Amino acid sequence: VSQLGPQLPPRLTQQPWHLLYSTGRDGFSLRTLYRSGARLDSPALLLIRDTEAQIFGAFSASAIRSSSGFYGTGETFLFSFCPELKVFRWTGRNDFFVKGDVNLLMLGGGSGRFGLWLDGDLHHGGSQHCETFDNETLSHREEFCIQDLELWGLA
Numbered sequence: 001v002s003q004l005g006p007q008l009p010p011r012l013t014q015q016p017w018h019l020l021y022s023t024g025r026d027g028f029s030l031r032t033l034y035r036s037g038a039r040l041d042s043p044a045l046l047l048i049r050d051t052e053a054q055i056f057g058a059f060s061a062s063a064i065r066s067s068s069g070f071y072g073t074g075e076t077f078l079f080s081f082c083p084e085l086k087v088f089r090w091t092g093r094n095d096f097f098v099k100g101d102v103n104l105l106m107l108g109g110g111s112g113r114f115g116l117w118l119d120g121d122l123h124h125g126g127s128q129h130c131e132t133f134d135n136e137t138l139s140h141r142e143e144f145c146i147q148d149l150e151l152w153g154l155a
Contacts, residue, residue: 021151028122045152056080056138072097088135108132
């Protein structure tokens with residue numbers, strides 16, 4: 001979180017972050033993640049470590065929640081620490097920021113590809129180049145297994 005601080009919108013850089021959801025504490029469930037994240041309608045930071053020890057994720061200026069369509073703002077971005085911090089910001093080509101239902105959470109999109117997606121049991125996910133963020137694949141593989149996942153929100 002400290003390395004990501006300078007990448008956040010200036011209005012958020014001095015705000016304290018609180019752990020809302022952790023697979024280690026709360027189990028592996030997208031439904032539980034939505035319930036935990038919905039308690040605060042605040043910006044959210046999603047951190048993922050895959051089974052190959054790669055760390056990556058997403059920042060959303062809106063709370064992570066279930067939705068029927070895409071939502072969010074151009075402040076949303078993807079990032080990877082593989083091997084050093086790389087941030088992938090909104091390109092302006094579309095507004096496919098965040099969309100989620102009980103089976104799938106998606107961040108970024110275009111041409112049938114998602115910058116980051118997670119399945120309903122939070123065991124598997126994927127990352128592909130997408131038009132929203134013009135990102136690289138966030139993990140070493142386009143599809144990965146999740147080791148740990150945390151959702152952080154602002155106080």
